[in-house]
Amino acid sequence: MAKQDKREEIVRAALELIAEHGFHGAPMAMIAERAGVGAGTIYRYFENKDVMIMELFRELEERSYPLIKEGYAPEKPHRERFLHLNTAMIHYFIEYPLDYRFIEQFFNSPYGVAHRRDKLLGTKGGCDVFKELFEEGISQQVMKDFPIAILFDLAFGPILGVARDHILGFIELDDDLIARTVEACWDAVKR
Amino acid sequence: MAKQDKREEIVRAALELIAEHGFHGAPMAMIAERAGVGAGTIYRYFENKDVMIMELFRELEERSYPLIKEGYAPEKPHRERFLHLNTAMIHYFIEYPLDYRFIEQFFNSPYGVAHRRDKLLGTKGGCDVFKELFEEGISQQVMKDFPIAILFDLAFGPILGVARDHILGFIELDDDLIARTVEACWDAVKR
Amino acid sequence: MAKQDKREEIVRAALELIAEHGFHGAPMAMIAERAGVGAGTIYRYFENKDVMIMELFRELEERSYPLIKEGYAPEKPHRERFLHLNTAMIHYFIEYPLDYRFIEQFFNSPYGVAHRRDKLLGTKGGCDVFKELFEEGISQQVMKDFPIAILFDLAFGPILGVARDHILGFIELDDDLIARTVEACWDAVKR
Amino acid sequence: MAKQDKREEIVRAALELIAEHGFHGAPMAMIAERAGVGAGTIYRYFENKDVMIMELFRELEERSYPLIKEGYAPEKPHRERFLHLNTAMIHYFIEYPLDYRFIEQFFNSPYGVAHRRDKLLGTKGGCDVFKELFEEGISQQVMKDFPIAILFDLAFGPILGVARDHILGFIELDDDLIARTVEACWDAVKR
């Protein structure tokens, strides 16, 4: 097995197990076993479990960002841009349910809190289309004049919810339902 | 200490510690110590830690239900009822941040999933005003025709989000902001 | 087994194994096994391995001090007092070879260095007859005018050495040999 | 890098790290890194870590021997020879504190014991001036009639002690203090 493969196997195994059982239900030994590597091998690629988890999240972000931004046109109206982003996000979650489950776990952890803080305060570089969209939407009086954090909650809270419900089998999302759900989120944020 | 007192002390201690440090940061021994009882005593009241956690959630629900339903008038218009419930829920979370933190932990665990399933499928008795309201709202064409689960997500996803943001200090909720946030949620579900 | 017995068993087992194999050759699990207790039990009595080692040393000191001071008469001449202390110390080491081996390990570790520093600087309470004897011996011009640390080395370095050689079987100490060895140490420090 | 250089780099790195952090604070990988070689390379020169440590000690002995014997005149009086050797030894330790720290570690380990046994029993060739000096000193009734091992302890125990105290900063040795210390050791062994 090549070096890069090994790392990928570890990442895959960690993602699967953490998505399935949560951080505490995914011991390093179990991750190693599923990855088909020795327990110590993981530590050649990640300093420790916490670092591995943060790195995993970062990779997921990097992987999902292009998918979500694909076809995104900054010159289009706010509504269209909003619908695009939210729709893309649901699709991403549905297509990569493991990613979704992992991200859910991540947000619900101390790291998730820190990450959210960074994002809201914009201290992590201006790479965030969402924040830009919201700030622009507010200043142009297209969106409700809320603190950014609340707009995030109105826009993405439901998205995470329906993605989870779909993945858990509570609902069956199709393109129509997705479109209507996203439109409902727009109703929440639009003026 | 009377038997009931003991149980209450355990519940209080567990709630505090789990809210503060998460499930895994709240060992049974620590809970026992804070409750002022022996470690073994907890097992007289709860079969094991998992059962205790589920029981705890149930008690929280029971405790919060009257607070949220207080002043709720089934004969009022759907909009007013919706605003009432969501506003009450935000207030409850803000006033009892420990409850909020615990509930957040709970939802983000295998039990949370089971609980949600029961609720959506209505197998846990008809004690749910929310479900009633949504079903009525749909049938009377006041609310969007979504699966109940999605209405839940649209209505409560953002509520949980803003409560968290307030508790974590990202935003500062006041009555005006709460009212506007709840109204935005209504915009999402209303037809 | 009573609680005190358990602690004593742990102390005994730790002393034996550390004396025999050194700090790193005495895993907690092995200590627990030899003590006839569970691995976790040790941690009810000692916060962690380091603390256990320091505590062990402290107990050894407490145990040996009376043995060494027994019959010590501060009013006797310096020479007699010196001979008494050093003789008592050799006897103690010979009679409790495990104690000796442990102490040797301890001195040869970061804790030993810290302990020596405390002793030399006298920051650990004035309970030290040795230091008193040396300081008095110097000021009354009975002993050579060395820094205290060097007097310690001249007086005890050889003692530790012959104790080890006896315990390891390189020499066979008897009362005569002990007396002559101690006298030789006196020759080193006396003026 | 030539083969011999590689070995020397390994020896140097191992000496430094073991002196600084002890046997257990000097992993093979760290030694390899500091030596600028691959981890596996060490095993081309030394069968395993234990062997490496013993070899290291042997090299230190070989290296220090000439320094200590330099200027040593077997025809001079015992006292002068003794003073010469002990003084040279202190100087060696002070000048090469890493060597001292390593040797201290070594003596305080199972290998140290084996080494001492070999030396005392004289099974390792007659390369030992010390032993010769002591045996001669005894037979000519210049030194006290002790087993060789005890003479070693009287002569070198204090030397190791003062060297350590100097290296650790407890005392500040100068030529005068060294001379007086060595003279005190002579007082201990001389008849």
Added chain:
DNA sequence: GATGAATGAGCGTTCATTCAT
């Protein structure tokens, strides 16, 4: 020969649960 990634046994430590008192 030289490498360094891979290994996995072994470490110190935690904690849900039990059970003698």
Added chain:
DNA sequence: CATGAATGAACGCTCATTCAT
């Protein structure tokens, strides 16, 4: 009933050693 000392499996992590390249 209540206790809390005792347990031991399981955890995250280290590192001496190996071996394919």
